Structures are given as structure tokens and as C-alpha cells.
Amino acid sequence: MNVAVCVKQIPSAETPLAFDPTSKTLVRTGPLVLDESDSFSVEMALRLVEQSGGGDVTLISVVPDGETQGLRTALAMGAARAVLVSDPLLSGLDALGTAKVLAAMVRRLDADLVLAGTESSDGYTGTVPVQMAELLNYPAVSFVRHVEISGDHLVTERQTEEGFEEVTCPLPAVVSVTAGVVEVRYPSFKGIMAAKSKPVEVLTVADLGLEADSLGIAGARQEVIALEQAELRPSGEIITDSGDAFETIVERLVSWNIISEHQ
């Protein structure tokens, strides 16, 4: 089974998130890393390929600036190759535009299954995987916590607000994987060394036969008008427990009418 995994490369957690005041899009300075949200689908893809006894994992990623560091991390985990669409045109791309580029990449591959995260850590629209599925006319199962292959289809567990549902799905399909549902392997030293020589194909928007206009580049179809610091709650009282802090909590609960005053 061949699995394609959509991996987003994002500024590392140490880089404070910031917006460019003119373009009002996210500033991406410094190295990009593999979004932790996507490490779970990489892990799941590797396991599915192992279980199915053949095939491999291809990573696909969209960035404006040629960054590959995040891809190397996932290659070190065991993915076979990566395809990167990098084009300055893609700076400030919206979620639908991202899905269009990813769908065009999937069309060039021979993948039975496309995995993605349920939502990225920086933009977290949570819409890219299913937008991509619709563009490909594929079925999709989102918010998945468990996947198994059974013959020519998948058996999945999809989270719901009140529990989960078991969903079967024919292939090819898109599955978005909830963070935290599998234990992610650490790349081995051998894996890290091997990743250095694994193929990373770099394409432009034009190579995919896409028109920049149709992608909805920065501000073309939606724009950020303003950014403001959210109103903070007025700061409260901070006390250090010296054995009786529980009494202060009880007093507050009484004053807010959560528990009654009488004993």
C-alpha cells in the first residue's frame, strides 16, 4: 500500500508567532520544523505500510521558501521520499489554495491513501484535508483516532463530540488523524543519516500546471483587516498555599453561589 502524507512545516515553538504588519500574514523567519500535529499521521502511515507488507510513504508539503528541515525529520522516521511545492507565489495562501496545491500533488502520485493532520498548530483552520478530498472527489474520514486496513478498504474510528463512530471507507481516500493517537517513533541515528540522501523533489506552481490566479493568493479572496491584542481578563489574586489555600477556594465558591454558605 502506498500512502501519501501531507506534512506542514511551521516555525518552531521557540520562534514566537508574529504577523507581518503590512501583509498581515504569518511571519516565517528562522527554520521551519515538522508540525507536531503531522508527526502522528507520518507514524500511522509507516505502520499501515508495514502492516500491508509492501509499498511506501511519500511526504507532500507546500511552502513559499524551499524549506526542507521538517521534511527531513519525517524522512528520518522512515518515509521513502518527499515532494515539495515551493514557490514565492504561495506566500499568504489560504486553506483552499493550499488544498488545491496538495490535490494537484496527489494526482501525480500513485497513492492508495492520503493522510493528514486534523488541524495544523499555527493556522488551525482544520479544513485543508477535506477540501483536498472534495477536489479529488475522494471520500474522507476526518478526526480519526484508529485505522486498519481490511482487504480493499479501511476500517476507522472517527471521534465525535460524544464518543466515536466506526466508519468504513473504500480507497483511495483522505483520512485526517487526530493528534496524540499513536506513539510517535524517534528517528534513529541510522534513520537520520539515511534521510540525508532520500529524494526530495521540488516543484513550482507552474510545474503542477496550476494558475496562480486560481489559488487565491494573499488577499485576493479574503483579507485580514486588522490585528489586535485580545482583551485580557483583569488579573486576579494569586496566593501561595501554606496548607489552607483550600479555604480560600471554598470562600470563593460560596461568594459565587456555587456552594451554600451554611455548613
Added chain:
Amino acid sequence: MKTIWILAEARNGRILPVAEELAGAARQLASTVEAVGWGGAEAVDFATLGTYDVSRVFRVGDLGDSLVGPRVAAAVGEMLESHPKPDAILVGATYDGRDVAARLSAKIDVPVLTNVIDLNEIDDALVSTHAVFGGTVNATARFTGSGPGIFVVRPKSFERGDTGGAAAEVVDIVAADPGPSDGARVVSRHVLTQDGPSLDSAEVVVAGGRGLGSKENYRLIEELAHLVHGAPGASRAIVDAGWVPYSHQVGQTGKTVKPEVYLAFGISGATQHLVGMKDAKHIIAVDRDPSAPIFRVADLGVVGDLAQVLPKLIEALRARGSHESTN
């Protein structure tokens, strides 16, 4: 004057509060509010949306074992061709809501604006406010292309505001089979039941995080929740660790709660957690790290070891026999 369509999601025969909130938001901005719902005629009484000033509900019918996304998006896509286009489509940020918004967006080639917490009209355009960076920054945005714009709205962002309007007209619509995109089948649905009030609507939420140290200690959270008639909640760290089911998670990927009081024990207050609870009326936090960001939103912050504070608090409440509420 504007027309707005809202997605009216129902579960177990009841229209979700978030759908009523969407109606409440739409009513402030549009003269005509219409809804799209799904489910069999006996299953859900969509006419009741009239009390929120929804004039008409387009009912897609029972989806059987299909997932919601492909079928409902296909139906809305067809309706956009056969009806006057609305100015905007509002969708609740639920799992199924996001699927519908995403499929519809790709189908009609219109982007989505997500994580919306407020909507206003400025110069005749709808302007949305977004909680970004985990709610620390508010961004305002708008659609600049041809619409209708699709806004995905976080639950509990708007008042429902029952106006007691007349019953909505319910119109059945028949949509074509979406084809391969509708290939997935729901085989079974599992509801994890829990005693006490639900996390979504509880007046008090008692939440625990990694600072609890072990799965066993979560029982203290449950016990305290029980004593104050609250619901137990959790940070993602302990959901990921398998200590509690996902349905307990509060935050960006979990539930948004707005209780009277939110008590956090051993939760550092990562932005993705704060976005789900910072609008609680009162917040009490217990954490041993005085620099934990949770203290920035707390009305009462206790710097201390929860292994000391939590059992004493439970003991004190038990002693008061407080298993009965004030009113």
C-alpha cells in the same frame, strides 16, 4: 438587506445550541435567515427554529449511513444554483460542521474563514473576528472575492436570543448522489455516557492536567466535580496519555466551555487550552509553577502542590455536606 443561511446541526433529535447561536448571530446582520438541516421528518422538529427568527429550513432528509459532509455539502451546492444566493453561510465549528464547510468551499470555489468568534457589518460587508494564536490575538477579516462567504463559527460565541417567532417553514429538498466522495459508511455509533451534567452546559467545570501525575489521581477531579455538581474536564496532555476519553478535552481541538466557574488543577494554560475556557465567568487555578500562564486568566490562583490542595478541598466540601446546591 442581507440573507444569511445557517447550518442547523441536530443530534439525538435535538437542534444543537451552536445552531441556535448561529441563528442569533445571523438575525443581527440579515433580514432573512434560512437554515439547512438534515435528518428524517420524525427525527428533528426544525420548525422550532422559528423561535430564533429562522423563516425557512431546507431539510436534506435522513442521511442513513452516510457521513454528513459530502451529502449536505452537495445539497447546499445544488441549492446555491437554484436559489437566490445568500450573502453568507454560517457553520458551527463541530466535526461535521467543519466537514460540510470544507467540502462546500472546494465545491463552490469559495474560501473559508474559520475560528470566528464575532461577526459585524462594516460598510455593508460582513467582517469576522477570529481568535488566533490561541485567543491571544483577535484578527478581523473579510471576504474580498465573490460570495457567499463561508464562516466557521466557534460554539458559544453568540447569544441564542429566543424571540418567540412563528414556526419556520420546513421544505424538503432532494439532492443528487454525490458519487465517490460519499463512499465512507458509518457502521456504528458509540456514545460514551457519563453521570452528571455535560461538559458543554455544566455551571461548574473541574479540569485536570498533567500535573495530576497519574491516571488514578483523575478520580479526585471527578469527585470534586461531583461535589460541586460540575462536569470533569481535561487538558489534551492527559487525553493523549490515555487517562481520560477525548470527550473530556477542553480547548482548541476539544470543547469550548463557558461555565460560571472553571477550576484547573495542574494545567499550565497553553494557548490551545485557554481558547476553550478563558470566557468562563470565574477561573480558579492551582499549579505549583508561579509562572504558569494559567495564572494570567485566573481570578484566584493558588501556587501550590495539588496533591495537598485537592484532597483538602474535597474533604472540606464533604464535611459541609455540600452535595446540594444553594438554590
